[in-house]
Amino acid sequence: MIWPFSRRRTPPPPLDPVLLQQAGAPLPWLRRLDAADRQRLHTLAARFLHEKTITPVQGLRLNDVQRIRLALLCCLPLLKFGGEGLYGWHELVVYPGAFRARRSHLDANGILHEGEQELIGEAWMHGPLILSWADVRADIAAPTDGYCVVAHEMAHKLDALDGVMDGTPPLPRAWQRQWADDFQRAYDALCAQVDAGDASPIDPYASESPEEFFAVCSEYHFSDPVTLRQAMPAVADHLERFYGPPLLVI
Numbered sequence: 630m631i632w633p634f635s636r637r638r639t640p641p642p643p644l645d646p647v648l649l650q651q652a653g654a655p656l657p658w659l660r661r662l663d664a665a666d667r668q669r670l671h672t673l674a675a676r677f678l679h680e681k682t683i684t685p686v687q688g689l690r691l692n693d694v695q696r697i698r699l700a701l702l703c704c705l706p707l708l709k710f711g712g713e714g715l716y717g718w719h720e721l722v723v724y725p726g727a728f729r730a731r732r733s734h735l736d737a738n739g740i741l742h743e744g745e746q747e748l749i750g751e752a753w754m755h756g757p758l759i760l761s762w763a764d765v766r767a768d769i770a771a772p773t774d775g776y777c778v779v780a781h782e783m784a785h786k787l788d789a790l791d792g793v794m795d796g797t798p799p800l801p802r803a804w805q806r807q808w809a810d811d812f813q814r815a816y817d818a819l820c821a822q823v824d825a826g827d828a829s830p831i832d833p834y835a836s837e838s839p840e841e842f843f844a845v846c847s848e849y850h851f852s853d854p855v856t857l858r859q860a861m862p863a864v865a866d867h868l869e870r871f872y873g874p875p876l877l878v879i
Contacts, residue, residue, distance in 0.1 A: 641679035644671060644697060652697035657772045658705055658851065658876040666708055666873070673704035676712050682720045689725040689762055699723070702765065702779040703758070706787065706847065709873050710798075714787050720757040727761050750778040752785035754794060768852070773877055775832065775853040784847035788840055796839030798871070811863040816842045830860030850875060 649671060653659045662670065677700040685691045691699070699721065707714040729745045749761040764778045791799040796816070797809050816839055822829050823836040835845035849857035850868040854875035858865040869875070
């Protein structure tokens with residue numbers, strides 16, 4: 630598929646196979662990839678490392694294997710979409726653990742509220758992708774717990790490619806219409822459950838906004854696809870088409 634922002638690029642040199650093997654060994658998502666998808670992932674990771682600056686902060690140090698591991702994780706959601714999913718941003722910032730960010734918002738009455746939030750990941754519309762290294766490692770250690778911070782933040786970056794974060798990434802028109810209808814229906818049902826105080830089938834944070842719904846559902850695709858399919862089969866179908874089949878057996 631050719632996206633409107635596609636362009637010809639000189640491919641970067643391949644990554645060192647020994648470092649690749651070491652980087653990918655702990656990642657359970659890679660074990661079910663066929664040879665073609667594994668090669669595609671390696672090519673995407675090489676491009677990621679060629680185009681992005683990985684900046685560890687607050688004293689964190691990352692060796693070459695860890696940097697390749699981050700690149701592999703960030704590129705897993707791009708296996709079907711392709712390298713154009715890397716468009717529009719240039720830096721991955723990695724904190725040792727959760728980090729605090731100051732936020733402000735206007736409530737329904739027009740009153741400005743300010744405060745700090747503790748975050749484990751963030752994706753800016755026109756800026757870096759930010760991750761907590763401790764939480765990346767926790768997701769690798771417990772890959773079926775319903776959390777995958779890298780998938781969550783990469784979903785936001787894919788969502789932003791059409792210029793707005795609204796829970797719908799750039800897609801062919803007919804698919805985009807069906808995606809928007811099915812996601813809106815599932816999102817509205819989840820919000821009704823959360824508002825009623827009922828137990829929600831997935832993390833209730835997904836009810837915060839359509840863009841968070843897409844990002845949280847993306848986490849479930851990569852970490853607990855059975856729960857996602859049982860709760861929201863139409864959403865699961867779209868995400869399998871968008872990301873490829875689930876890579877974990879639960």
